Amino acid sequence: MPDQQPNKHNGVPEDSSTELSSAFPETPTLGAMGAQPLLDKEDLSHSAPQSAEAVGVTDREVARSLWQDAWRELRRNPVFLISGVLIVLLLLVAIWPGLFDSTSPLSCDLSKSQLGPTSGHPFGFDTQGCDVYARTIHGARASITVGVFATAGAALLGTLMGGLAGFFGGWIDAVISRIADIFFGIPILLGGLVFLSVIPSQSIWVVVGFIVVLGWPQIARIARGAVITAKQQDYVTAAQALGAGNSRMLLRHIMPNALAPIIVVATIALGTYISLEATLSYLGVGLKPPTVSWGIDISSAADTFRNAPHMLLFPAGALCITILAFIMLGDAVRDALDPKLR
Amino acid sequence: MASPVSAVPTEDAIEAAVEKPVERGEPILQVRDLEKHFPLTQGILIKKQVGAVKAVDGVSFDLYQGETLGIVGESGCGKSTLAKVLMNLERATAGQVLYKGEDISKASGRALKAIRRNIQMVFQDPYTSLNPRMTVGDIIGEPFEIHPEVAPKGDRRKAVQDLLDVVGLNPEYINRYPHQFSGGQRQRIGIARGLALKPEVIIADEPVSALDVSVQAQVINLLEQLQNEFNLSYMFIAHDLSIVRHISDRVGVMYLGRMVEIGSDEEIYEHPTHPYTQALLSAVPVPDPSGREGRERIILSGDIPSPANPPSGCRFRTRCWKAQEKCAIDVPLLAVPEVFRGQDTPAAHASACHFAEDVDVVGAS
Numbered sequence: 001m002p003d004q005q006p007n008k009h010n011g012v013p014e015d016s017s018t019e020l021s022s023a024f025p026e027t028p029t030l031g032a033m034g035a036q037p038l039l040d041k042e043d044l045s046h047s048a049p050q051s052a053e054a055v056g057v058t059d060r061e062v063a064r065s066l067w068q069d070a071w072r073e074l075r076r077n078p079v080f081l082i083s084g085v086l087i088v089l090l091l092l093v094a095i096w097p098g099l100f101d102s103t104s105p106l107s108c109d110l111s112k113s114q115l116g117p118t119s120g121h122p123f124g125f126d127t128q129g130c131d132v133y134a135r136t137i138h139g140a141r142a143s144i145t146v147g148v149f150a151t152a153g154a155a156l157l158g159t160l161m162g163g164l165a166g167f168f169g170g171w172i173d174a175v176i177s178r179i180a181d182i183f184f185g186i187p188i189l190l191g192g193l194v195f196l197s198v199i200p201s202q203s204i205w206v207v208v209g210f211i212v213v214l215g216w217p218q219i220a221r222i223a224r225g226a227v228i229t230a231k232q233q234d235y236v237t238a239a240q241a242l243g244a245g246n247s248r249m250l251l252r253h254i255m256p257n258a259l260a261p262i263i264v265v266a267t268i269a270l271g272t273y274i275s276l277e278a279t280l281s282y283l284g285v286g287l288k289p290p291t292v293s294w295g296i297d298i299s300s301a302a303d304t305f306r307n308a309p310h311m312l313l314f315p316a317g318a319l320c321i322t323i324l325a326f327i328m329l330g331d332a333v334r335d336a337l338d339p340k341l342r
Numbered sequence: 343m344a345s346p347v348s349a350v351p352t353e354d355a356i357e358a359a360v361e362k363p364v365e366r367g368e369p370i371l372q373v374r375d376l377e378k379h380f381p382l383t384q385g386i387l388i389k390k391q392v393g394a395v396k397a398v399d400g401v402s403f404d405l406y407q408g409e410t411l412g413i414v415g416e417s418g419c420g421k422s423t424l425a426k427v428l429m430n431l432e433r434a435t436a437g438q439v440l441y442k443g444e445d446i447s448k449a450s451g452r453a454l455k456a457i458r459r460n461i462q463m464v465f466q467d468p469y470t471s472l473n474p475r476m477t478v479g480d481i482i483g484e485p486f487e488i489h490p491e492v493a494p495k496g497d498r499r500k501a502v503q504d505l506l507d508v509v510g511l512n513p514e515y516i517n518r519y520p521h522q523f524s525g526g527q528r529q530r531i532g533i534a535r536g537l538a539l540k541p542e543v544i545i546a547d548e549p550v551s552a553l554d555v556s557v558q559a560q561v562i563n564l565l566e567q568l569q570n571e572f573n574l575s576y577m578f579i580a581h582d583l584s585i586v587r588h589i590s591d592r593v594g595v596m597y598l599g600r601m602v603e604i605g606s607d608e609e610i611y612e613h614p615t616h617p618y619t620q621a622l623l624s625a626v627p628v629p630d631p632s633g634r635e636g637r638e639r640i641i642l643s644g645d646i647p648s649p650a651n652p653p654s655g656c657r658f659r660t661r662c663w664k665a666q667e668k669c670a671i672d673v674p675l676l677a678v679p680e681v682f683r684g685q686d687t688p689a690a691h692a693s694a695c696h697f698a699e700d701v702d703v704v705g706a707s
Contacts, residue, residue: 067475234471238535241429243458243488252484256475 070336080332086325094144097137105130105138105292114308123314126297127304132311135292136318142293143322146207147274153212154273155266158219163258165220166227167250177224180217188214188276189283196285207286211273222265226258233257260337267330271323278319294319356453359444360460364407364542370575371405371428371461371543376437376447378420378427382650395650397423399599400437402676405543410569410576412590412607414583414622418646420599421579422466425547428577429463430454441543459489462541466548468528472520478531479516482506485538492539505534508571509564526557530564537568545577550585562589583626587611595619598657599649601676605691613688615679615698618658624703637703656696664697672696 074080093100108130117124123132165176191214199206230236236253244252280286281295282302289296294315301311364370379394398420405411415421426432428439430449439447446457465471472481482502486493493501503513509530520528529549536544546565550558562585569576580586586593587607594604595618603616614620621640628637642661647653653660659669679698682690689700 233473234465234467235473237431238463238465238471238532239473239484240431241458241463242485242535242539243455244484248488252476253473257473 070333073336074332077332077336079328080336083325083328083332086321087329090140090144090322090325093137094141097141101134101137103131103134105134106290114304114311116308116310124308124310126301126308126311132297132314135297136294136314138292139294139297139315140318140322142204142287142291143274143277143295143319145204146211146277147270147322147326149205149208150211150215150273150277151266151270153208154215154269155219155262157212158216159223159262161216162220162223162225163227163250163255166224166258167231167246167254169228173224176220180220183214184217184221186214189279192276192280193283193285196280202288202291204287204291207277207280210280211276215269215273218269219262219265223258223262226261227254230254230257264330264334264337267333268327269330271326271330274326275319275323353449353451353453356441356444356446356449357456359442360456362442364442366408366573368407369404370407370442371577372438372440372443373404373428374402374438374440376401376424376427376439377435378423378432379435393650395648396599396652397649398427399649399652401596401599401601402437403594403601403604405575405577406592407542407575408569408573409591410578410589412586412593413577413579413596414581414586414593415596416581416622416646418649419596420649421581421596422547424596425463425545425577425579428545429461430457455489459492459539460541461543461545462536462539464529464533464536464544464546464549467552468525468532469552471532472528474520477517477519478502478506478523481520481531482534482538485535489539501538502534505538506531508537508568509534510560524557525553526560529553529557529561533561533564533568537572540572541574543575543577545579547579548581549578551580551582558585565589583611583623595622598646598652600657600694602658602695603691603693604676605693606688609688609691612702613691613700614703615682615689615691615693615700616658616695617662617664617697619693620701620703640703656694658695664695666697668696 108128109125110129112125112129113127115121115125115129121131121133123136126132126135161176161180165173192210195210196206231254233253236249239249239253277286277293278295278298281288281293282299284299286295287293297315298312298319301308301315305312376398377396377400378398379396381391382393382395383389384392401420401424403411413421413424423432427434427447430446434447437447438445441457441461446453449457476484479499479502482505483498486498486501499516503516506513506515511527511530511534515523520531523531529552533549549565550561553561565576565578566589568574576589578586578589590607592605593607593610595602595610595616597618603610603614603619610619611623614623617640621642624638624640640663644661647657647660653670655671656662656665656669656674659665662669674694674696676692676694678690679693679695681698682700684690687700689698
């Protein structure tokens with residue numbers, strides 16, 4: 001425990017500082033404990049100005065929450081730093097692809113079909129004669145959009161459903177858990193082939209929606225378990241004994257303590273959702289041209305791998321790095337949030 | 343003051359009763375035939391009740407204003423369930439809990455909130471009873487958020503700091519998180535939270551059993567000091583007999599969901615008349631070697647029976663060396679035993695045994 005000396009804070013008027021230090025010895029002992037009836041209401045109302053000063057003093061004290069501890073831990077973790085740099089870079093590429101590339105991924109020249117890397121075109125050209133570097137850069141947006149939004153959707157829906165199931169238990173839990181089981185039982189690739197081939201729209205949001213619908217049960221299960229664990233803690237009972245209602249118990253006590261495992265699973269799921277988008281696009285049911293995506297490029301390059309391996313290697317490499325970055329991030333976050341490791 | 347009320351009191355009646363002052367030495371909390379049974383069910387879709395765990399099964403006692411009632415008993419005898427039922431955290435299956443004469447065991451809504459202001463709890467484990475994601479200020483201030491009438495918004499921070507000071511913590515710790523404190527300090531935070539609403543009754547469920555022995559003494563002394571300062575009534579649950587003797591004015595001994603003996607600490611510790619109490623006390627370590635050799639250790643055979651299927655008659659008969667046929671048939675009532683009735687001895691206190699006799703097992707009086 002770092003020692004706190006009341007009088008070391010600057011900017012407090014001289015008289016109040018000495019008064020504080022004399023009123024509260026550094027190590028409070030039983031003998032020195034308040035003989036004055038501090039809980040008197042009158043006492044409370046009379047001492048308003050003093051309380052304002054006390055606020056000023058204590059606000060300067062640095063508080064460290066578990067989240068801040070986790071952040072401290074993360075900043076020292078090389079895995080987090082590497083994945084963090086990669087993800088920031090990928091986000092920049094996804095949001096402003098023009099920063100990294102001036103050629104359009106859709107302006108192609110058939111005469112350059114399948115040419116290898118040359119100066120100015122470091123990744124070479126694909127069968128249509130389009131610049132592979134440009135397509136790789138512009139393809140990041142589709143992959144990362146799908147990954148981020150599908151994860152956000154699945155995490156929100158899953159946390160809501162799992163939280164309700166875990167908190168209320170009983171038949172609500174039974175109904176939600178069975179629904180989750182049904183969605184969990186759908187094989188994700190078969191489901192993708194069936195659902196996405198009957199939906200005529202090829203928008204990116206259809207793919208996001210599909211992943212959310214099939215992805216939420218995984219998060220819901222984790223959320224349900226975490227909420228049940230948190231619900232049984234004494235501090236929830238204590239809040240109930242104080243007269244707290246359901247919403248206060250759920251939002252102030254249970255959710256903040258159940259969030260860590262959900263964040264971890266969601267971060268790892270983000271990587272798998274990106275690869276799922278690529279898989280679906282490869283199978284021809286995810287995104288469709290003219291949308292630029294790594295999955296589409298990998299799919300079209302697969303046939304000519306022996307003649308022009310660069311067409312496959314660059315988008316596939318970008319995909320691998322992206323997935324790896326997100327999974328590494330999830331791993332680092334899990335380590336930082338796991339209290340057993342502290 | 344109160345004869346048990348049969349009808350369920352209205353919210354208004356409870357709210358009015360809560361405001362009534364109680365004289366020192368008058369009963370503030372009266373428990374009458376309290377039962378808490380947890381149903382045992384079988385079947386997946388159609389749940390059929392096949393039995394019940396009788397965690398608390400017909401407990402009656404009074405808690406007087408300003409006193410400390412210690413409740414002792416081995417693990418699984420229903421002490422903690424009793425505390426939860428008194429706190430209305432679990433609903434009683436049957437029986438009454440009279441707070442200032444009104445039955446609160448079925449209270450809800452406004453009335454329940456008013457009761458919660460007046461009966462508070464201190465928990466066993468200071469490591470799980472404080473929310474790790476909240477600052478100390480938020481934890482101790484939460485009672486004021488739930489009951490805004492207790493402290494106006496502007497005064498809350500000051501009130502929290504005062505509470506920290508009262509329990510012997512530096513008021514500047516208000517922005518810290520629970521994991522930055524030691525076990526004893528955390529338990530003080532838990533006590534401060536319990537005191538925030540200025541309750542009249544505090545139910546302490548093994549408040550020191552998770553602490554080091556040296557810290558136990560500090561917390562016990564703090565509890566005693568707070569009792570004098572704020573005129574509190576304590577129900578103190580523990581399995582450490584020495585601590586219970588130290589802090590309690592009266593002691594109740596529980597066995598398998600029943601109260602088997604209740605009386606002043608002198609009556610229970612020096613003149614126990616129930617065989618279970620005698621066995622329990624004979625297990626207390628005696629620091630004096632000469633006294634240790636002279637006394638007889640009563641070692642009970644067997645385990646505590648299942649509360650789902652308790653023995654007939656006297657619950658203790660399966661492990662009692664005095665058990666006779668009568669014990670299997672007649673349930674002994676918690677009353678002054680026949681042999682001591684009318685006598686002016688410390689042994690004449692309520693004890694649920696057919697064959698009660700006064701034995702000084704501690705041998706250190």
